[in-house]
Every structure is written in structure tokens, then in C-alpha cells.
Amino acid sequence: MDVRRFPVPHIAHLARLDLSEEEIQRFEKQFASILSAFSALRELDLTGVEPLWTPVPHTLRLAKDQPDRPYDRNQMLEDAPDVFQFYLRLPSPLRSVRKKQ
Amino acid sequence: MTAEFEPVIGLEIHVELATRRKMFCGCPNTYGKEPNTVVCPVCMGHPGTLPVPNEEAVARAVQLGLALGAEIHPFSLFFRKNYFYPDLPKGYQITQYSASILTGGSLQGVRIERANLEEETAKSYHTETGDVLLDYNRAGIPLLEIVTHPDIRSPEQARAFLEELRLLLIYLGISECDMEKGQLRVDANISVRPVGSGSFGTKVEIKNLNSFRSVEHALRYEWERQAALISSGGTVEQETRLWDEFQKETRPMRSKEEAEDYRYFMEPDLPPLQLSRTWLEEQRAHLPELPEQRRKRYREVYHLSDKVLEALIADPAYGRYFEQLAEGLSRPELAGNWVAVHVLRVLKAEHLSMEDFPLSPDQLRPLLRMIEEERISHSAAQEVFEEMLRTGRDAASIVEERGLEQVSSDASLLPVVRAVLDAHPEIVEKYRRGKTGVLGVLIGAVMKETRGRANPQKVRELLMRELETS
Ligand SMILES: [Zn+2]
Numbered sequence: 273m274d275v276r277r278f279p280v281p282h283i284a285h286l287a288r289l290d291l292s293e294e295e296i297q298r299f300e301k302q303f304a305s306i307l308s309a310f311s312a313l314r315e316l317d318l319t320g321v322e323p324l325w326t327p328v329p330h331t332l333r334l335a336k337d338q339p340d341r342p343y344d345r346n347q348m349l350e351d352a353p354d355v356f357q358f359y360l361r362l363p364s365p366l367r368s369v370r371k372k373q
Numbered sequence: 374m375t376a377e378f379e380p381v382i383g384l385e386i387h388v389e390l391a392t393r394r395k396m397f398c399g400c401p402n403t404y405g406k407e408p409n410t411v412v413c414p415v416c417m418g419h420p421g422t423l424p425v426p427n428e429e430a431v432a433r434a435v436q437l438g439l440a441l442g443a444e445i446h447p448f449s450l451f452f453r454k455n456y457f458y459p460d461l462p463k464g465y466q467i468t469q470y471s472a473s474i475l476t477g478g479s480l481q482g483v484r485i486e487r488a489n490l491e492e493e494t495a496k497s498y499h500t501e502t503g504d505v506l507l508d509y510n511r512a513g514i515p516l517l518e519i520v521t522h523p524d525i526r527s528p529e530q531a532r533a534f535l536e537e538l539r540l541l542l543i544y545l546g547i548s549e550c551d552m553e554k555g556q557l558r559v560d561a562n563i564s565v566r567p568v569g570s571g572s573f574g575t576k577v578e579i580k581n582l583n584s585f586r587s588v589e590h591a592l593r594y595e596w597e598r599q600a601a602l603i604s605s606g607g608t609v610e611q612e613t614r615l616w617d618e619f620q621k622e623t624r625p626m627r628s629k630e631e632a633e634d635y636r637y638f639m640e641p642d643l644p645p646l647q648l649s650r651t652w653l654e655e656q657r658a659h660l661p662e663l664p665e666q667r668r669k670r671y672r673e674v675y676h677l678s679d680k681v682l683e684a685l686i687a688d689p690a691y692g693r694y695f696e697q698l699a700e701g702l703s704r705p706e707l708a709g710n711w712v713a714v715h716v717l718r719v720l721k722a723e724h725l726s727m728e729d730f731p732l733s734p735d736q737l738r739p740l741l742r743m744i745e746e747e748r749i750s751h752s753a754a755q756e757v758f759e760e761m762l763r764t765g766r767d768a769a770s771i772v773e774e775r776g777l778e779q780v781s782s783d784a785s786l787l788p789v790v791r792a793v794l795d796a797h798p799e800i801v802e803k804y805r806r807g808k809t810g811v812l813g814v815l816i817g818a819v820m821k822e823t824r825g826r827a828n829p830q831k832v833r834e835l836l837m838r839e840l841e842t843s
Contacts (some may be wrong), residue, residue: 286455303603334427337393338399339399345814359498359506362459
């Protein structure tokens with residue numbers, strides 16, 4: 273990827289972020305500097321080096337198939353932006369796409 | 374036109390795993406509960422929560438892998454598939470992307486490309502005003518995505534493969550595969566090419582397939598559509614089409630406003646999934662008898678006809694019932710016939726599962742033993758069976774009460790046989806002149822005299838003996 277041209281508007285659109293022209297330019301600069309740090313790492317000769325999955329050795333813990341009690345519905349819906357008859361209500365994602373483009 | 378073009382078909386199957394809890398949180402794995410009553414901060418994607426994979430879901434995937442002869446990877450990874458849709462509360466789905474737990478293997482000659490562990494999305498409903506209503510009960514149920522190679526060459530083969538895969542999943546206890554409940558979902562991709570060609574055409578993906586029958590119909594429709602298109606000089610467009618069950622046609626899906634761009638990256642909250650050799654061996658030890666192994670055993674041990682065999686294989690519970698019923702009978706194929714014909718007829722008519730069938734194998738067996746011992750005729754047995762279902766009474770008492778026991782003794786039958794011979798001297802005469810076919814008339818007369826209770830085999834013997842000697 274060309275680090276000078278990180279596709280900020282494209283990524284922002286995929287995440288449904290509405291960025292101003294000024295923000296786009298600022299983020300483009302920041303991404304370029306972050307990605308160029310990585311491209312410096314890319315120049316290292318890594319032949320024979322095992323991939324590092326995690327900086328601290330730990331293994332994935334699996335849960336036994338024992339269900340817990342689910343949370344109280346009212347408590348869970350308290351944080352929802354909008355509720356309709358025990359459903360969370362959200363604007364259609366397709367609609368927000370059309371608004372943006 | 375389809376004669377000149379052969380279809381090249383691949384399938385993508387999503388199966389909900391029948392675990393007790395969800396894939397990454399402690400919520401019970403349920404169906405049909407009140408909206409948003411089986412949720413927690415993890416499956417609703419609250420910030421700061423962490424996923425913990427369910428060991429049983431991993432075990433189920435491995436068991437399927439063993440059954441398919443797949444390569445089971447003791448080291449696999451989880452990824453985030455990012456897309457913006459409210460049925461994914463986190464903004465991404467955890468899946469395995471390019472580091473699957475299973476690759477390879479095959480079923481009915483169709484090669485499996487891979488199978489990935491994933492999580493279900495929430496159920497969403499669209500309102501007239503364009504809003505989305507969400508029920509997160511389903512979010513986070515363990516899901517296995519199974520992808521085949523494009524090895525299938527006809528719609529019928531696709532359906533047969535799916536039927537066999539479903540059977541395998543049910544035998545393994547991986548899923549109940551109820552398509553109406555969305556426990557098993559199928560997408561198909563199909564391209565066509567001139568018969569004999571080794572290259573691949575442009576493939577079309579078909580979604581909204583609600584039954585194996587619609588898979589078959591949609592593939593046939595699409596095969597014909599693509600063949601006609603190419604024959605008339607057109608080109609097939611790479612697209613996703615939806616099957617319309619009412620119009621019996623596929624239609625292009627409203628094109629997405631942007632190309633799919635899921636920005637996969639490794640799930641930072643989950644280290645690699647590593648499975649030890651001993652753990653994998655334990656899964657192998659847990660494997661039940663699989664459909665193909667059961668078919669083989671039933672053929673060898675019970676000598677069942679193919680038709681009876683397939684009826685008994687269709688549900689593992691049918692086989693269990695049959696085997697218990699056959700125990701202690703000298704003709705196990707009689708038990709096979711009775712389950713395949715009479716028991717299954719009742720189950721289908723009453724929409725019952727085997728577990729709900731009112732007669733246990735121990736209750737039904739005495740009736741079959743009476744048939745074996747020729748104490749009752751087949752038609753009498755059916756009458757007794759109906760009465761047992763109605764009343765739950767035992768076979769012997771119904772037979773006795775209704776006087777259905779076959780009469781086989783010389784002492785009871787000989788007087789009737791002699792009376793019939795005396796009453797039909799002209800038929801006796803015909804028989805003696807070599808027209809032995811008239812024996813049937815005499816047997817019929819004896820059966821009528823005994824109101825059907827005489828053992829017809831015994832009647833034949835006695836009649837012949839009397840005709841030869843007197
Ligand atoms: Zn949960």
C-alpha cells in the first residue's frame with residue numbers, strides 16, 4: 273500500500289464516519305506517519321524468524337458448555353439509543369449510505 | 374439447451390451448532406424466546422467485554438471434520454470480518470477467514486474446501502418507516518460455515534449431497550438442522566460450460582434458498598437461464614441473485630452500493646486456537662456411528678431391503694427403535710418392515726417424533742412375535758396394532774378378546790376341511806382330474822368358514838392331504 277495515500281474517505285465511509293475535509297487531511301497525514309513506521313520494519317530481514325502471535329505467552333482459554341443466566345432485559349435495553357416493544361430500534365444502515373454518497 | 378451445457382455447482386452451508394451456550398459468551402443457546410431476553414454485554418457488543426470460545430463448539434467442528442475425513446488443524450486463528458450493519462453489534466463478526474479449523478475431506482465425492490467457526494448475527498426486522506428492529510437473542514450462537522469445491526454437476530446431486538450432509542450433522546448431534554428455524558442455511562453458486570469443456574464459466578451466487586427443494590429448483594432454473602443466455606450470444610454477469618419461491622425464478626439482488634470490503638484482521642482479543650493431540654483423540658473417541666456405517670451394518674446384520682434401510686436411516690431414533698424391536702425376534706427384517714411401514718406411517722400422519730410414539734419396542738415386540746409364530750395373520754396384526762395405539766392395551770389381550778388367533782391345529786381345522794370337501798364334490802372332481810389350480814377356491818372356502826382365522830398355510834396342507842388320501 274502506498275503509505276502517502278491511505279484511503280481515509282473510503283475507510284471512513286465503510287465505518288459510516290462523517291469526516292470534514294479538514295479531518296480527512298489530518299488523518300491522512302497521521303496514517304502516513306504511522307504506516308511509514310511499519311514500512312521501516314518491513315525492510316528488516318526476517319528469514320527464519322517465527323511469527324509472533326502475542327508478546328506475552330498465553331494460550332486461549334476455552335469455556336465449558338455451561339450456560340449462565342442471561343442478563344435482565346430491562347437492564348440491557350437501558351443503554352440502547354431507542355427501543356420499540358423490547359426491540360432495539362436503529363436507523364436503516366442502507367439509508368445512511370445513501371445520505372452520505 | 375441444457376443438454377449442451379453442464380452446470381458447475383458449489384455450495385456454502387451455515388449450520389448453527391446445538392451447544393448449550395453461545396459461542397463467545399455464557400448466554401444459553403436458545404430459539405424462539407421473547408426478544409432480547411437471552412443477551413449479555415458480550416453478545417450485545419458492549420465495549421470492554423471479551424470473548425471466550427465455547428469448547429463444545431470447537432469439539433463439534435472437529436467431530437464433523439473427523440466424519441468428513443478432513444484435515445483438522447491443531448492451530449487455527451480467529452479474525453474480525455468488519456462490516457457496518459446493526460445485526461452485528463460489535464461492528465464485526467468473529468470468523469476464521471483464512472486459517473480454518475478444517476480443510477479438505479469429502480462427502481459423496483464432493484470435496485470440502487474448508488469449514489470455519491463463526492458467530493451468528495442478530496435477527497433484524499425492517500419496519501415500513503425504514504427503521505431496523507433488532508433481537509439479539511440469536512447473536513453469538515455458534516455457527517459453522519462449510520464451503521464445498523465446485524464439484525457438483527447437477528441440481529439433483531446438490532440436493533442429495535445436502536440431504537446426506539444434514540443426516541451426518543444430525544447423527545453427530547451437531548445440529549437439528551431445522552431449516553424453518555434457520556439452523557441450516559444454504560447458498561449456492563453455479564456457472565455453466567459447454568459439455569466436455571475443462572474451463573469454468575462466470576459464476577452466479579444464489580441466495581434465499583429456504584429448503585433443499587428450492588436449492589434444486591433454483592439451480593435448475595439458473596442452469597437453464599445461463600445456458601439460454603450463452604446460446605443466444607449473451608454473457609453471464611457475475612452477480613448475486615435471489616430465489617423467488619412463488620415465481621419460481623431467480624432475480625438479481627439489488628446491487629450493493631459498494632464492493633465488499635471486510636478489512637479482515639486477526640482478532641486481537643483471541644490468541645490462536647490450539648488443540649492438543651489428546652484432546653483431539655478424545656473427540657475421535659466420542660464419534661457415534663455415522664449414517665454410512667449404519668447402512669453397512671444394517672445390510673450385513675439384518676438383511677434389510679434398500680427401501681426399508683433408507684427409511685430407518687432417515688432419523689437416528691428410527692434405527693434405535695428398530696434395533697430394540699428386533700432384539701429377540703428370529704426375523705429382524707419383520708421388525709424393519711413394521712417400523713418402516715406401520716410405525717413411520719403413524720408418525721407422519723400424526724406429526725410425531727419417534728420419542729413421542731405411544732408404543733415402546735417392548736410393547737410392540739409381542740405382536741411381531743405372534744406374526745412370527747404364525748399365531749395371527751398379517752391383516753389381524755394390523756387390526757391389533759391400531760387397537761394398541763388407540764387404547765395402549767397389550768397385544769395378547771386384544772387378540773384373545775377379538776378371537777383373532779389363527780387356528781392351526783389339526784383338531785380344529787380338519788372338521789372344517791372335510792365339511793368343505795363334502796360340500797363341493799364338483800371342485801374335488803376337477804382337482805382329481807388334474808386341475809390343481811382349484812385348490813385356491815377350496816382354501817378360500819375354509820377361510821370363509823373360519824372367518825379368516827385359519828392359518829392358510831395349514832389349510833393348504835390339510836386340503837392336499839385329504840384330497841390325496843380319500
Ligand atoms: Zn451473551
